[in-house]
Amino acid sequence: MGALLSFRTKIVLLMLVTTLLVMIVGGLGIDRMTQRTLLDQNERYAQQVAASTAAEIGDRFSQVAAFPQTLSALAETAGTLPDRRLAWYNVTIPALFKAAPPEILSLTTFFVPDFIAGRQYAKVWYVRDHTGQVVPVTINIPGEIGYDKSQPLYDYFKQEWYTAPLKAQGLVWSEPYYDAGGANVNMVTASIPAFSHGTLAGVATADVEIDTINTFINTIKPTEHSYALLISRAGTFIANPRQPELVLSSTISTTAERLQSSDLADLGSRMLSATSGFRHLRDPFSNLDSIAAYHPIGQTGWSMVIIIPEADLLRPLNQLRLALLEIGFLAMSALALLGWLGTSRLLRPFTVLYEGVQRFSNDHSALQLGIKHDNELGHLAAAFEQMSARIASSYTHLEHEVSARTADLRQSLAERDRQASELAEALAEVRQKEQEVLDLSVPIVPLLDDTLVVPIIGVLSTERAISFLQTLLAAVEARQARVVIMDITGLALIDERIADLLLQAASAVRLLGAELIMVG
Structure with missing residues (x-):
């Protein structure tokens, strides 16, 4: 039965190995196709997410930019009397602020010299505090309550957010900056020249706090471990959830150089060119193979990138692999069971034949x-x-x-x-x-106590001679005879051989201390 079981096992193993090889080869092919298809789909998905997110951010910033634009347009309705203008702005800006989206931190208008009667510096600045209330902001400029000449002057005429729109003659988004002496927060500013009755009145602005932008950027997570980066026109990090300390303190180019990441350097170059696209890279912040989908953000000149680890994209494939392994294990188990039962039925006649051979070998x-x-x-x-x-x-x-x-x-x-x-x-x-x-032909007869008579009769053959010699010596020794008389009268024939035997007998008797006398 051992051989049959071995044969059955070999059949089942052959079925399992063949099926396993087919499953492995087919599975690897399907896995590669699925992986490539999944990556392609996720690449398109990432680009769509980047484009839609960039569009959403652009829409939000467009909504923010609409308020300084509105404020600039409303400047045409301000009175022509310089002493009435400040009051008009103090009514208009808070009223306009009530309709502002929550992203806007503050609305302002900074005036050119003498637009407000007799004042070199003048502004109307309202900010939304932590309770949501709109309150005015006081800065250290002449004409403001609490102005202190010993403190640094808030010279807005030199600020980039003030000079850039005048130079561009249109709306400009500033680089991120820390507004020291003003709002005292990290922020970006949308600013536009304001004209009143054809005369430059100043610059209308809307400010957005960097933390607000970061809060929104941190919510952009198409997958579990993905994240988004936001950089300015100059490449400065505006949002970086992986390394927040780089915000406002480093550019994407200097960070790539510090991390010695050619992938990040190439990505930064593409983003600064204000183009959209996609590329694979080794993420220097997580050290994972990832994909990056980047897209510019409308009128800001900024660029956003969504970085997704490939492991996240392939997670459905890994789950599919696990499910296929479980299905394969169950299928192999079922195949092994069916194969064992099938071969048992198939080999049953062989078992009967084997048992018959065993019986035949025993009883024939x-x-x-x-x-x-x-x-x-x-x-x-x-x-x-x-x-x-x-x-x-x-x-x-x-x-x-x-x-x-x-x-x-x-x-x-x-x-x-x-x-x-x-x-x-x-x-x-x-x-x-x-x-x-023999005893009769060679008798030994004691004559006296120490004398023996040995008559030899007939033919003395070699065998008789040897027997005669042994018997004679035994008798001499037993009787301690001194004289042995050998009578050869009846001996039929004496030749050389017989003579030698007789001489040997005489010598042997003498050795026993007796004397042999031949007569006849």
């Missing part, structure tokens, strides 16, 4: 396997049944023949044993007769 009886399949397996079983029947018949005949021959052999062996026994008995009797003849 004809087999009836009961396999009636009309296929090669059924033909094999029928052939084996026929073969086992013929072998069983031959084995029975062989057993009978072997039994008969074994009986004949046993009878032959018994007859041979009987003959051998009779032959042994006859041989023993012959030897006994020979010994009796």
Whole structure:
């Protein structure tokens, strides 16, 4: 059964390995296609998000810019009397502020010299405090309540937000800055020249706090770990959720140089060119492979980029991979179970055949396997049944023949044993007769206590001579004889051989201390 189980296991393993290879090859191909498709879709999605977000930011800043533009347009309705203008602005700006969006921190108009009667410096500045109330702002300029000559002058004529719109003769967004002596916050300003009855009145502005911009930028998260950067026309960071300390203190170019990031340098160059686009990069702030979709923001001249880690984009693919692995595991388990059950059913006839072979090897009886399949397996079983029947018949005949021959052999062996026994008995009797003849042909007769008489009769063969010599020496020693008389009268033949034997007998007797005397 071990071999069948091994064969069954091999079949199941072959099915599993083949299926696994197909799943791996197909899965890798599908995975690459899905990954590429997913990245392409996410690239387009990121660009759409960047474009829509930039448009939303642009719309918000357009709404902000609309208020200084409105204020500039309303300047035409101000009175022509210089002493009445300040009062008009103090009524108009707070009223206009009530309709301002929450992004606007303050609304102002800074006047040219003498637009307000007799004043070199003059302004109307209202700010929204932390409670939401609109309150006036006091700065250190001549004509203001609390003006102190010993304190730094808030010389707005030298501020970039004041000079730039006059030079451009239109709306200008400033670079981010800290408004020391004024609002005392980090902010950006939308400013535009204001004219009253064809005469330059000053510059109307709307300020937006950088923290407000950062709060909004921080909400831009298309994926869990994505974020947005906002830079000014000069490349200064306006919003950087990954490293807030860089806001207003560093540009994207200097940061790329400090971090030795060619990807960030290239991205900054593209953003400063006021173009939109997309690129892959190694994010220097998170050290992750990411995609960056950048887009300019309308009239501000700023640019925004959304950076999304590729891992976030591929998360659905990873979830799909996990689901496919689970499905694959279940499918492989089901396939293994079905394969095992299927091969068990398929190999059942082989098991029956194997068990039949085992029985046949033990009792050599004809087999009836009961396999009636009309296929090669059924033909094999029928052939084996026929073969086992013929072998069983031959084995029975062989057993009978072997039994008969074994009986004949046993009878032959018994007859041979009987003959051998009779032959042994006859041989023993012959030897006994020979010994009796030998004793009679060479008798040893004691004549006196120390004298022996040995008459030799007949033919003395070599065998008789040796036996005679042994018997003689034994008698001499036993009786301690001193004289041995050997009578050779009856000896039929004396030749050289017999003479040597007699001499040997004489020498041997002398060695025992006796004297041999031959007579006859």
